[in-house]
Amino acid sequence: MTNNRQQILCVWDFDNSLIDENSDTWIVEKLAPDLRGFMSEFHRAHPGQWTALMQQVFFKLHERGITRADYERSINDIPVSSANLEAIRLLHRAGADVRILSDANTFFIEAFLKHHGLSPLISHVASNPAHFDLTGQLRIDPYTLACPLPCPCQLCPANLCKGQVLSDWLHPVSQCQFDRVFYVGDGAGDLCPALRLSRPVGYVLARAGCSLERLLSKRLALDGLVPHLPQMAATNADPPAKIGAAGPWVGVWRSGEDVFQFFSSQLNG
Ligand SMILES: [Mg+2]
Numbered sequence: 687m688t689n690n691r692q693q694i695l696c697v698w699d700f701d702n703s704l705i706d707e708n709s710d711t712w713i714v715e716k717l718a719p720d721l722r723g724f725m726s727e728f729h730r731a732h733p734g735q736w737t738a739l740m741q742q743v744f745f746k747l748h749e750r751g752i753t754r755a756d757y758e759r760s761i762n763d764i765p766v767s768s769a770n771l772e773a774i775r776l777l778h779r780a781g782a783d784v785r786i787l788s789d790a791n792t793f794f795i796e797a798f799l800k801h802h803g804l805s806p807l808i809s810h811v812a813s814n815p816a817h818f819d820l821t822g823q824l825r826i827d828p829y830t831l832a833c834p835l836p837c838p839c840q841l842c843p844a845n846l847c848k849g850q851v852l853s854d855w856l857h858p859v860s861q862c863q864f865d866r867v868f869y870v871g872d873g874a875g876d877l878c879p880a881l882r883l884s885r886p887v888g889y890v891l892a893r894a895g896c897s898l899e900r901l902l903s904k905r906l907a908l909d910g911l912v913p914h915l916p917q918m919a920a921t922n923a924d925p926p927a928k929i930g931a932a933g934p935w936v937g938v939w940r941s942g943e944d945v946f947q948f949f950s951s952q953l954n955g
């Protein structure tokens with residue numbers, strides 16, 4: 687039997703995209719809010735070294751007796767739109783390959799997916815690897831140690847070029863195997879993968895009011911276009927914007943309901 691079903695890839699950023707928080711700062715707020723000052727000082731002194739910062743934070747939490755169960759309780763409470771969770775179920779039912787690409791860490795993401803019963807629906811989690819060592823301390827490593835400083839793309843932190851990961855997924859044998867590719871993101875780290883997508887296959891869903899929307903709007907302005915990204919929901923008739931000569935379709939979303947409605951219309955249409 688011939689399978690005429692479209693091959694669809696949907697890649698989600700985790701922090702402030704799939705979930706409504708930054709998981710790293712959420713954990714600190716829940717487990718040790720007095721570490722806020724340490725975090726901002728470290729960040730000022732070592733910009734671009736977020737994974738190294740979280741290594742230090744996890745060390746301090748271990749010293750205070752924070753256990754895996756404490757982390758898991760906090761992760762279970764991370765705010766998330768039920769419509770985003772429903773969108774993942776919808777994508778999976780439609781046969782889409784659903785993946786997560788994040789600069790957080792594998793432990794947070796996998797614990798979150800498990801809590802919400804989504805683990806079997808996600809084919810890949812690409813993030814900084816994290817595990818508990820024999821003493822019970824959470825350890826995190828950079829996603830890659832191979833990337834020279836600065837990363838050749840000039841857009842990403844040294845530990846993770848999300849664009850390179852996405853490119854590897856899209857071109858396993860130098861040819862795109864997907865009929866459509868969706869990328870849901872919010873931050874500056876999502877610009878590199880967004881720009882690796884091209885029309886008519888690629889769609890970028892940028893969260894309204896965040897860095898990715900601002901950066902993509904600047905790209906539109908470079909093309910001499912009005913820097914306006916249309917709302918991406920089934921109820922809105924605006925066609926998505928086009929980035930560059932062959933770049934992806936781009937639209938913005940304000941809520942999980944927008945994301946869910948958009949995928950409903952795309953997958954049923
Ligand atoms: Mg994010």
Ligand SMILES: [Zn+2]
Nearest residue numbers: 839842847878
């Ligand atoms: Zn990059």
